[in-house]
Structures are given as C-alpha cells and as structure tokens.
Amino acid sequence: MNIWMWISIPLFTLAVAVIVVEYIYPWRNSRSPTPIPLSHEHLRHTINECLAQQNASEIVIFEFASKKNKYANAFADGMFKKKIYFSDYFLHELTCEEVKAILVHEICHLKNYHLFVQMLMLIMPIPVGLFAVQITYSVVAAIEIMGFHLTSPLYFTVILIFLILIIPICYLTFYLNLLKLHERHADEYVIKSGINPDVLISALTKLHNLNDEPKSLSKLEEKFSTHPSLENRIKYINEFAKSMVK
Numbered sequence: 530m531n532i533w534m535w536i537s538i539p540l541f542t543l544a545v546a547v548i549v550v551e552y553i554y555p556w557r558n559s560r561s562p563t564p565i566p567l568s569h570e571h572l573r574h575t576i577n578e579c580l581a582q583q584n585a586s587e588i589v590i591f592e593f594a595s596k597k598n599k600y601a602n603a604f605a606d607g608m609f610k611k612k613i614y615f616s617d618y619f620l621h622e623l624t625c626e627e628v629k630a631i632l633v634h635e636i637c638h639l640k641n642y643h644l645f646v647q648m649l650m651l652i653m654p655i656p657v658g659l660f661a662v663q664i665t666y667s668v669v670a671a672i673e674i675m676g677f678h679l680t681s682p683l684y685f686t687v688i689l690i691f692l693i694l695i696i697p698i699c700y701l702t703f704y705l706n707l708l709k710l711h712e713r714h715a716d717e718y719v720i721k722s723g724i725n726p727d728v729l730i731s732a733l734t735k736l737h738n739l740n741d742e743p744k745s746l747s748k749l750e751e752k753f754s755t756h757p758s759l760e761n762r763i764k765y766i767n768e769f770a771k772s773m774v775k
C-alpha cells in the first residue's frame with residue numbers, strides 16, 4: 530500500500546462518517562412520519578429559552594406524529610445543521626420540566642459530536658482491518674524469510690478463528706460500551722446544567738413505561754445493549770448528583 534492509500538483511507542472514512550451524520554440520518558429522519566415544527570406554543574417558548582441558556586439556539590427542534598403507535602422518544606442528528614426530534618406522544622405525556630431534561634440530554638449529544646464519533650467507530654473496522662491485513666501480511670512474509678512456516682493449516686486456522694470470532698466480539702463490546710458512556714456523559718451534563726436529578730429520573734422512567742421497556746436487564750443483556758438499563762441509569766444519576774453536592 531503506498532503513502533496515498535495510507536492518507537486517503539482515513540480521510541475517506543472521516544468523510545463517510547460526516548456524510549452519514551449530516552445527510553443520511555436527517556434524510557432517514559425526515560421520512561414518514563414527517564417531522565414538523567413544534568406545535569405547542571408554550572412548550573416552544575420554554576424550549577427556545579432552554580436552547581438560549583445552553584448557547585445552542587442554532588439547534589432546530591421538530592416533533593413527529595407517534596400517538597397512534599404510542600411511541601415515546603427523542604433523538605438528534607446532524608453535525609453542522611443540528612436537529613432534535615420529539616415524538617408528539619412523548620411531548621403529550623411528559624411535563625415541561627421533563628421535556629427540558631431530555632432536551633438538555635440531546636443537546637449534550639450534539640455539542641460533543643457523539644453521533645459522529647459513534648459512526649466513525651462503526652465504520653473504523655474497515656480501514657483498520659485493511660491496515661491490519663497489510664501489516665499481518667508483511668510480518669508473516671518477514672517471519673517466513675527467517676525460515677518459519679506460518680502458512681501451515683494449523684496457524685492459518687488459529688489466525689482465522691481469532692480474526693472471525695474474537696476480534697469482532699471484542700470490538701462490538703467496545704462499541705456498545707462507548708454508546709453507554711455517551712449516555713452517561715449526557716445524563717451528567719443534564720445534572721451539571723442545574724436540572725433536578727429527580728426530574729431527569731422521572732422523565733427517563735416515563736419514557737421506559739410509555740414504551741413498555743423493562744426496568745432492569747441481566748448482565749449479559751446490558752452488555753449487548755446500546756443504553757444502560759433504567760435501574761443502573763437511575764443508580765448512576767443519583768450517585769453523580771451526590772458527588773456534585775460534596
């Protein structure tokens with residue numbers, strides 16, 4: 530692989546991550562149900578005030594219809610044109626203060642480019658894999674020149690098992706831990722912003738209840754989940770709030 534390949538592959542990877550977060554996610558999120566500007570005037574006022582307090586007035590807020598299928602959620606997309614979406618079922622069921630707590634959580638994801646980092650980490654195995662194959666090939670070739678035969682069926686099988694099974698599982702665990710770390714970071718940011726931790730806990734509990742999600746998960750389920758369980762999240766929020774008081 531020449532020098533241009535070593536430079537262009539990481540640049541291409543960065544560009545793909547930007548394109549996905551800035552264009553593909555918003556395109557997917559703009560499809561049915563189509564998001565519209567916030568319809569509730571009082572809430573719109575509260576949210577605009579909160580965005581200004583957070584120095585995040587550039588973020589555009591949308592709502593989308595979800596009352597029919599009773600789906601309560603909030604999420605964000607974009608790197609330069611930042612957007613936050615709330616389902617109308619969510620806005621209908623949560624108090625103004627609870628909506629604000631979730632809004633600040635989403636602002637943290639956007640301000641810290643969590644989506645971009647997550648996308649980068651998701652596609653990173655492709656260039657890293659290419660480099661790893663190239664380096665492994667060079668190392669094996671160098672060792673064989675020294676008189677050792679690494680291309681025997683036994684070595685080949687061991688390397689194959691390692692590549693196919695162990696590396697992807699380790700990487701998946703790392704990636705899911707990163708997602709959970711971002712969730713904890715966003716919850717910490719809400720508390721640091723001065724929002725009452727009980728309000729955040731109540732908002733998260735309502736979200737779980739409205740979507741019929743389990744409160745706790747087994748250790749294995751939690752390991753392979755994108756978000757911490759509500760039980761652990763509440764525990765962490767309370768511990769963090771206590772550490773802030775000290």
Ligand SMILES: [Zn+2]
Binds near residue numbers: 712715
């Ligand atoms: Zn989040």
